[in-house]
Amino acid sequence: MEASNKKKVYKAHILFTKDQSRFEVLENGYVAVEDGCVVGIASDLSTLIGQGSMVNGQWSNGTCCDAEVVDFGDRLLLPAMNDLHVHAPQYRNQGIAMDLELLPWLQNYTFPEESKYADTAYAERMYRRFVRDLWRFGTMRSCVFATSHTESTRLLMRLFREAGMGALVGKVAMNRNCPESLSETVEEMVQVYENLISWCSHEGNLTPHSSLLPPRVRPIITPRFIPSCTPEMLRACGRLAAKYGLPVQSHLSENRDEIALVQALEKDSTCYGDAYDRYGLFGQTPTVMAHCVWTEGEELELMKKNGVMVAHCPTSNFNVASGMAPVRRFLDEGLRVGLGSDISGGHDLSIFRMMVYAIQVSKMLYQQDHGQPFLTLSEAFWLATKSAGSFFGRVGSFEPGYEFDALVIDDSDLNHDHYSLLERLERYIYLGDDRQILHRFCRGKEITEPKY
Numbered sequence: 001m002e003a004s005n006k007k008k009v010y011k012a013h014i015l016f017t018k019d020q021s022r023f024e025v026l027e028n029g030y031v032a033v034e035d036g037c038v039v040g041i042a043s044d045l046s047t048l049i050g051q052g053s054m055v056n057g058q059w060s061n062g063t064c065c066d067a068e069v070v071d072f073g074d075r076l077l078l079p080a081m082n083d084l085h086v087h088a089p090q091y092r093n094q095g096i097a098m099d100l101e102l103l104p105w106l107q108n109y110t111f112p113e114e115s116k117y118a119d120t121a122y123a124e125r126m127y128r129r130f131v132r133d134l135w136r137f138g139t140m141r142s143c144v145f146a147t148s149h150t151e152s153t154r155l156l157m158r159l160f161r162e163a164g165m166g167a168l169v170g171k172v173a174m175n176r177n178c179p180e181s182l183s184e185t186v187e188e189m190v191q192v193y194e195n196l197i198s199w200c201s202h203e204g205n206l207t208p209h210s211s212l213l214p215p216r217v218r219p220i221i222t223p224r225f226i227p228s229c230t231p232e233m234l235r236a237c238g239r240l241a242a243k244y245g246l247p248v249q250s251h252l253s254e255n256r257d258e259i260a261l262v263q264a265l266e267k268d269s270t271c272y273g274d275a276y277d278r279y280g281l282f283g284q285t286p287t288v289m290a291h292c293v294w295t296e297g298e299e300l301e302l303m304k305k306n307g308v309m310v311a312h313c314p315t316s317n318f319n320v321a322s323g324m325a326p327v328r329r330f331l332d333e334g335l336r337v338g339l340g341s342d343i344s345g346g347h348d349l350s351i352f353r354m355m356v357y358a359i360q361v362s363k364m365l366y367q368q369d370h371g372q373p374f375l376t377l378s379e380a381f382w383l384a385t386k387s388a389g390s391f392f393g394r395v396g397s398f399e400p401g402y403e404f405d406a407l408v409i410d411d412s413d414l415n416h417d418h419y420s421l422l423e424r425l426e427r428y429i430y431l432g433d434d435r436q437i438l439h440r441f442c443r444g445k446e447i448t449e450p451k452y
């Protein structure tokens with residue numbers, strides 16, 4: 001059973017964002033959870049019980065039934081974090097090799113490290129640490145690139161399942177401009193994906209938990225990016241996504257050299273996004289594209305039209321010297337955007353810290369163009385929670401019907417004077433780390449530290 005069925009009411013200072021413009025703040029508020037989902041939220045218990053008639057009779061006769069009330073006292077209760085773009089096999093490279101741009105960085109650091117994942121013992125050692133560290137930083141859902149290896153990708157999915165955390169895990173497809181050890185034929189790629197999908201079905205990974213909730217750990221079709229895939233490979237990826245109704249993730253318009261390379265490889269395409277679109281990899285099924293630093297014009301319009309989501313990775317933008325993604329413009333245009341750590345182009349796994357970096361990137365852009373206001377704290381928080389969470393289902397908010405993915409923050413060491421609740425949240429985002437995260441929940445179930 002994936003979710004806890006028992007009714008629970010949690011009491012704490014509750015902060016979340018229904019929309020990007022402002023925080024919802026419930027001082028000493030209550031949130032009711034059943035079968036993994038929020039069924040009610042209110043500032044006081046009597047109001048929560050009064051919501052009974054609206055929550056399918058779960059609060060019969062206006063009483064609180066047999067729900068257990070858990071009082072977190074003076075702690076903060078926040079939606080858990082979502083990482084929309086992270087490379088699990090680059091975990092060892094986190095914080096090194098920060099002296100190269102994208103293409104030489106791939107050749108000299110990334111591909112040699114990913115080649116090691118043919119060895120499942122090595123993969124298990126590294127992936128266990130990686131999953132544990134996602135847990136540490138309160139990231140309960142992530143969109144993950146694995147490698148092209150079948151067994152180590154299967155292992156990573158198993159580790160997420162055992163931990164109780166949600167993940168879309170991608171076996172990476174690639175067959176050009178990469179080392180022989182990471183390359184495969186189109187037929188091999190299709191066969192491996194079908195084996196993986198069949199294994200997932202067998203393991204229950206493709207069986208919905210209920211009519212409302214999608215499986216917590218699922219495969220995601222993952223062509224590395226266009227320079228790594230021949231047209232036949234991209235076409236096969238698009239067919240697999242359509243055939244099995246699976247989401248798609250890749251990289252888009254990160255770096256000017258990369259964009260020029262894509263134009264040279266896909267001569268008929270009108271832009272980088274159009275090249276994916278021609279292969280059925282640009283919103284035909286739910287799609288998230290990392291970076292989009294240089295996305296504009298036709299590509300931006302196509303993303304809007306197809307509902308393609310942006311994974312904004314601000315630390316990676318700086319480290320790999322790619323540029324600064326114009327998130328304010330994306331939001332004003334109505335694009336869907338979330339945040340990603342992009343380990344190891346990015347160096348920091350904390351999505352809280354990613355909010356800070358996203359605000360700082362937007363302030364750098366504001367220096368160049370005062371017509372583009374920088375991101376506010378509520379906007380950055382919303383990007384990391386409700387907006388990014390939408391890629392996983394109804395995730396990232398405490399509105400009724402949302403899955404209860406939550407963090408309990410004990411900020412007593414940071415709250416040494418008379419700070420307001422919003423100031424406490426801001427201080428935690430800017431100054432806090434994993435030490436203040438007291439409890440983590442995914443789909444209503446408390447997730448304890450993976451014991452490795």
Ligand SMILES: [Zn+2]
Nearest residue numbers: 087251290342
């Ligand atoms: Zn990436």
